[in-house]
Amino acid sequence: MFPIPQASLEPNTYAYETVPLVKPTGFREYDARWLFGSEINLMGVQALGLGLGTLIHERGVRPEIVVGHDFRAYSASIKQALANGLMAAGVTVHDIGLALSPMAYFAQFALDIPCVAMVTASHNDNGWTGVKMGVERPMTFGPGEMSRLKEIVLTGAGKARDGGAYRYVEDFPEVYIKDLTDRERLKHPVKAVVACGNGTAGAFAPRILEALGVEVVPLDTGLDHSFPRYNPNPEDLEMLHAMRDAVLASGADVGLGFDGDGDRCGVVDDLGEEIFADKVGVMLARDLSALHANATFVVDVKSTGLFATDPVLQANGVKTDYWKTGHSYMKRRVNETGALVGFEKSGHYFFNRPIGRGYDDGLVSAIAILDMLDRNPGRKLSALKDALPKTWASPTMSPHCADEKKYGVVDAVVTHFEQLAAGGGTIDGQAIRDIVTVNGVRVTVEDGSWGLVRASSNKPELVVVVESPVSETRMRDMFRVVDGVLRTHPEVGAYNQSL
CATH class of the missing domain: 3.40.120.10 (Alpha-D-Glucose-1,6-Bisphosphate, subunit A, domain 3)
Structure with a gap:
């Protein structure tokens, strides 16, 4: 049985070399990100691979996967540890080597492989690592798959199986390059x-x-x-x-x-x-x-x-x-x-x-x-x-709000604007033209000015954006209204940047 991962371990110890380290916060809504060394170790990456392989079998997907890695000093080692865990779970690993994330996605089609695991921290600072995963091309994991993977890994529910194998795919970048240039x-x-x-x-x-x-x-x-x-x-x-x-x-x-x-x-x-x-x-x-x-x-x-x-x-x-x-x-x-x-x-x-x-x-x-x-x-x-119509837009602004509070605040803000619209209310004398609530609330008034409030997917923050096709003044008016609603919630703190 593979050891159950721990949330923290002291580096340069026997335990650090023999027990998987996997900090739970590394599992995000649609990918995984950790600081390598302090939040995940190589055994932790192996546990992640074992858990991903177990999830692949659980979903009834053909157990074959494309893996690749980005250009960081430690990414090849992390990919190999991930591959070891996948193979232990009975998955055949097709390794395309140094790659871009879209090159790995393309390989699912070019090699007819259903699954993908790309080792990358994208644009994060050095020290970070992560994995972008999917079992249904061209989609990658969403919250449901990530929650189940987190459960499998952290509870030690990954299962070893026979049948794992490794294949290195030579010169795969040439296939990708030809696809784009032919x-x-x-x-x-x-x-x-x-x-x-x-x-x-x-x-x-x-x-x-x-x-x-x-x-x-x-x-x-x-x-x-x-x-x-x-x-x-x-x-x-x-x-x-x-x-x-x-x-x-x-x-x-x-x-x-x-x-x-x-x-x-x-x-x-x-x-x-x-x-x-x-x-x-x-x-x-x-x-x-x-x-x-x-x-x-x-x-x-x-x-x-x-x-x-x-x-x-x-x-x-x-x-x-x-x-x-x-x-x-x-x-x-x-x-x-x-x-x-x-x-x-x-x-x-x-x-x-x-x-x-x-x-x-x-x-x-x-x-x-x-x-x-x-x-x-x-x-x-x-x-x-x-040639585009002129608009005045804010940067993305993020007031602090604790992870355990942010979704409740957003729900309350959604309710506020829905009730305002249902009652025929106005914003600065403007009728509400449209409300979109698929991700927080985006409220648009009759002159086209709009404001958005949503919860950040991976930080203890809210996300606020405003725009107006009329003037900078109207953009600032929308921010004043949106911020005024947020200030009725004491859980909402200071912005990282503001107008």
Whole structure:
């Protein structure tokens, strides 16, 4: 019998080397993240693999799995420990080696393997590790699967079985690269800064984009797991500023920045200005809905209201489905509804057929942006951005709220706005036009201004976003109203940032 994992162990002791360490908080809503060494050890990773293999058998899924790892000093060791646990559970492991997360998802299709476990901490600081998992391609785990996996692992319910095996898949990146590049080259010249933050994407992104005819200006594309300049996260200002400087210095048409495991792509325009991911999504939706009439787009509730109000999208017969924030929720919704694309404000884009396979891939997103430019010769990316209706949006703001309190607070806020709407109430004299409650509450008034309150998926925080298509003043008005409701709950603390 495998030892039952412990929540804490003293490093550099006999117990640390002989007992699995698995801190329970590492099991999140739709993936797993731990600080390696202090929150999980290699035996703990092996226990995770044994638990995942047990869950695979419990679900009646064919016991074969793709595994890969990102470029961190310890990721290969963690992957091997995970594979040992999976094999002990009677699962055949297909190891694709160093990979991007979307490369592992692609391998499920290319190798006809039902399950996936990608060892990655994405854009987290060094010291972090984690696993993105799924047993039903192209979906990854949601709260139900993660809760059951947590139960199996922490109670020591993982079961050893015969039949486990290991297969190393040679040169699999070539299969992935061919899949993305076996198409027509871009018709018009384009120069792109390709920023990778010394993360895993540096091994693949420049080569793929050059094969499509892009003049690549490489930025931090050499692999270095110490991340010497900044973490590979295209939402962080350090990376965005480096991209801006490189675009302006080189005269590039666009800056494309990839996160640590390559499932997101951040964008800087030809003037060196960042375009938030939801606004890039509107630009892509305009472009694609002209080619795919009456398309449906799934959009997370944090994203701009332009998906529902933009006159070009309305003229193209677009249907917008606002849904829960989180890559697992979004991925599942896109596949359940048959939407053309799902857009998440964090930069996860889920392109469905005929463009993609329903999972998030930063390179597929980058190629879609380049195709959009190619279909608009003579128009700069900044011009396409400026053609969007103007809106004023807040950053994502997160007031502190304890994990055991945050969902109750959100429920109360939802009830407040639902009762206000049902009673014909107004917000600053504006009638309530729409309420979306799939993930907290997003309330929109008649002039299109809206505010969102939801619980953070993995921190003791709430999430607040406001936007107005009218003015900055109306955006601030919406924040004042939303914050006023939150201040009736003493459990809600200070914001990490505010207007």
